[in-house]
Amino acid sequence: MSTVRVPATAAATLHSAVVNWYATHARDLPWRAPHASAWSVLVSEIMLQQTPVVRVEPAWRAWMQRWPTPADLAAASPAEVLRAWDRLGYPRRALRLREAAAAITEHHDGEVPADEEALLALPGIGSYTAAAVAAFAFRRRSVVLDTNVRRVLGRLLSGTALPPPSPRRTEAEMAAEVLPADPEASARWNVAVMELGALVCTARSPRCGQCPVADQCQWRTSGYPADEHAARRRTQAWHGTDRQARGRVLAALRTQDELRPEEVRELWPDATQLERVLTGLRTDGLVSAIADLDGVVTGYRLPQG
Secondary structure, three states, X not given: OOOOOOOHHHHHHHHHHHHHHHHHHOOOOHHHOOOOOHHHHHHHHHHOOOOOHHHHHHHHHHHHHHOOOHHXXXXXOHHHHHHHHOOOOOOHHHHHHHHHHHHHXXXXXXXXXXXXXXXXXXXXXXXXXXXXXXXXXXXXXXOOOOHHHHHHHHHHHHOOOOOOOOOOXXXXXXXXXXXXXXHXXXXXXXXXXXXXXXXXXXXXXXXXXXXXXXXXXXXXXXXXXXXXXXXXXXXXXXXXXXXXHHHHHHHHHHHOOOEOHXXXXXXOOOHHHHHHHHHHHHXXXXXXXXXXXXXXXXXXXXXXX
């Protein structure tokens, strides 16, 4: 995929159409409110990674009520954080968010930094999250490139059905090519394109008849060519996987302070797989083992500190 050059007039037309559509159709999400704090935006971005909005919103509300500032979360124990994270999935995100809160409290006087470089230095914050927080919390000009944006821009400008499994440099260059120069306008464009991908230009059932820029879409003009990367995409199974076993162990530990080894063994039928899962959970800092004076494991619990 080579970088697409978009004339200024064409880019301006895209900006106007997509932003006007967003003004009418955007979902009313609490982290988008004018008064939303940078911390609340950061929390939302971490929660929304690989988790749909419908599951995130109630969890986000409860989280922000319990820990409205980074200092509040930094003071919580890992066990408290993991219990509050509940079934949002990928629980390491919760621990990394707590670590980021501690770094913000210690190094930034408890305020989320506005600079992308400073955001990237926080634990668990990658390039997408840093750009998103800079754009949505601080209205800075940043290239925000999530799966939705990649899909919309790929179809619109390159005529590709779906983006490559892994982001490419040319995609960032293409996104930068059409990013408005004005910081506030760029922030609106970023969130509008993201919303268009979430609600209209979806992966499986795009609603082209509702798209404000359908007449400029290269994918549509080309007759909707098939996904060229289909052979490289794999749908991850769930039943019987280590992920399912990890989730079962963590779910049990969220409801009990401690599980004896025999209680843990009852959670999963494959003893070898379970042992591997427990080792991984301990390595990731999600589970702590309790041992006697001889070093024999007598139980498992969520990490305490």
